[in-house]
Amino acid sequence: MVLPKIRVPLDQLKQRYNEVVYRQEPKMIPLREDWTVFSRVDNLRDVVHQCCIHDGQPLSEREPDNIRTAITGAALGNLFSETIGTEINAGFDQLNDTTDWVRSGELASSKIQERLRLSHNAAGRMQEVPRGKVASGFIVDIEGVEEIRGVRFAKVLTVDEQDIIDQNVDMLTRAPRLLGQAARRVRPDLVYATLLQNPELSDDTPIFDASRGNAGEAELSTSSFADAVQWIRTRTEEGINLDQQPKFLIVTPKLENAARTILRDRELNGEQNKIQLRVESRLETGVIDPISDEMVSGSESRWYLIGSGASFEFATVEGRPQIGRFVQTRGTWGLAHDVKWTVGLVALDWRSMYRGNV
Template sequence: MQTRTMSVDLGERERKEAASSRRFPVSVSSETPVQRVDWQSGGQLFDEVLSHARGAVDLSRAPLPVLESHDRSKVNVGVVRDLKLDGKRLRGELVLGQSERAKELAADIADGIVTGISVGYTISQETRDEKAKRITATRWCPYEVSIVSVPADPSVGINRSASMDEQSATTTPPTDNTTPPEVLAERERASEIHALVTRARLGADFGAQLVRDGVPLEQARARILDALVVRDQQAPTNQHTRMDYGRFDAISPGTDYGEDFRRAAVDSLLIRSGIPVARPHAGARDLSGSVYDLARLSLSRQGRTGSRFGESRGPELIKRAMVTADFPAILAGALHASVRSGYESEPASHRAWVRAVPVPDFRTQQRPILGSAPSLAQVGEHGEYTDGYFTDEMASYSVMKYGRMVAISWEALVNDNLGAFLRVQPALGQAARRAEADTVYALFALNSAAGPTMQDGTALFHANHANLATSAAFDSAQLGAGRALLRKQQALGGGYLSLVPRYLVVPSERETAAEVLLANATRRVNTEKTTPEWIASLELVVEPRLANTAVYLAAEYNQIDTAELGLLEENMNGPVVEEEAEFRKDVKQWKVRHVFGAKFLDWRGVVKMPVT
């Protein structure tokens, strides 16, 4: 998110009148150029202009919260509402709240003490004029308005009226096109200091003080680094924080800014590589996604600069960045996210009807299968209550480990070919999801398609289990026979379970026929229906791994534990990526690991219906 600062300009009488209601007219933004540092072009200075043409300003987040010095760790003190475009300006009404701090600010504004505001915004579309060193934001979105101390654009601010803006425009003296070198140098110093302070999130006041005191740029860098050290020492730390690169959320109060930078960098790399990101980080668009730019930023965050290490694009820069905390984490995070994207995008029919649960380790997992409660016995007058017992059985299985090593060469990093490397990694995530499905559906083929041997020594689908229908045509009558078998299943110790069929699992060859059955069940016709309506409530699961000899009805796993997919806790959201050190070769290596196992726990929740 970027910011720009404006000043307050209000007559004394108007300020006093507005103070009692704590409502002030405000000019939020204008098309006044503001100097920025363009990191995509190697840190060059340029003028940024916010367009106020029709359709340029996205007001979807209005009303805007009012903060102090862009401090998002504290609750807002007011809002800016009734936003509207007025020529080349964005205007609204600043309303301060009932808190003591809001009342203090209202009084300071009324007394003319507080004279600056700043708008925070993001840019989604822009045009560049390289010759004029100007970038025009043709589509941008304001996120918040902050009350600050030092204004940079006196043409807009709190209590600015249209007449005042016109007066400012007519009384501004013409400028000479020839700018003295010392003025340009001072502008560059101020711009660089403000850019460094903004990236370090030390507040606009901190940067303004450095500029006012005339602190040289190198000394300013040292003071900024000292301030970061003090802030880190005062902030609470969590020594066991684990980064989850599967989700990328915008910055929130209390966020670790180091992790926030890494999240934005990971999203930037993924977008540059052509990998879809559902909710990209708000700061991702401000990063180029280039390996070299991210290396320079990682060094800069530790108080270093890439220019000290020879070429701005070269092996030495990458080598130096590898020893920072950020750069290796960004590479690993991007790899993890690309693998995860493949895992989540791969079709997985088994996840619809199989329960996925975390397991703590590789030891055999024991799953008790409780029977029904004992039936109640009649008790006569003064009679004695007899004991009743639950019956149970035990099913067990173990998880297995699957994995691969992936590596990117030193030459690929130096050539900035990380994008090509990331684009092939989703295949590893897809392979992990396919391995799960292979394991689950391979169970159906065991014992000549009778399924795995259960804890009672009998195959899963067997007449003794009352879950094997007679072979017949695939129609509503066959489904009805399967439903009856499911309904009549009894718990251990007796008692009907009254299971309801929820899933219709079919091989791909039967997909069209199944769709016709479900569609006929949903139609409302005047003539007598041949397909009962209960079939319409089934969820169709199509699986090409199944043989074209049978279809299956399965109950919801919340009704009964039928099949279970156990995953090591670290693999619940997909494969885990770990870095592997390789000293003998100039490569960066990662290990992709996925640990899981599958087991049919109970035969009562699934029925096999052979079809002709």
């Protein structure tokens, strides 16, 4: 093995590394303007050699020794972390989730926290105040207290010495992107698993229940959809109208065409309040609950209408998934990157959600 004697500048090393990782056509760049010698960084092995040189470490005739030296140094870790971090974030941002119809919130910690469900009181209406009189206090009732707890989700991705020897650049690009997508799926998986499980709220009644009037039994049709819209719009408390409007129709792929026809006809009839359609395969195929790790079955005829009021809150401690780096030396030599995300989900209110055929 011929070991390199030239120290490639960091900016050129980074460029060559990116060309290797992303399988780009190498650009021949001289080490110095007046030199005719070109840098040779054509594969991950060359990257390892140059990282050892930049870290001030001697090169060995044994390739595994060079890899272990580079892994415990700074240069290789910085190169790998920039690529892996970029790909994880790109994968996370690539997929859609429930951001548009589920409220986003913050968690102070992983401990159980409370979310209050407020309701209108008859004394909460605005009233005329005669001259010389004092306005009465605005009163709301606490109808329920829902609990939310942060749950930590995490995975570790390791690029080990065997990956480097085998020139497995997919572990630096495709694998991190898939990890980012896995992190992104936590939110919709939690939301739709909860929708399908239909848990009880603090009043010991499921979110969707016949006693609430928001658990329909009819298949999606013009008539059943109109009933759901009416139910959302006519919610009152103590004679006070909640002024809710239907905002999202969520259906299975099986019902997509029927849903599009209903919404199109609705617009053609002059309805100004536009309802957005969301087609969600989890409702039909089922979804694995991220917390219990158990499969929650779906139904091809399931549909939901979500109103403008509060429905769910998805809250996080960190905001976005956090990425860390460490060296693995037990059983394998490699650079590991862990992704952790502490999140929680809570159903806030039932008055803005209607479920169709189960």
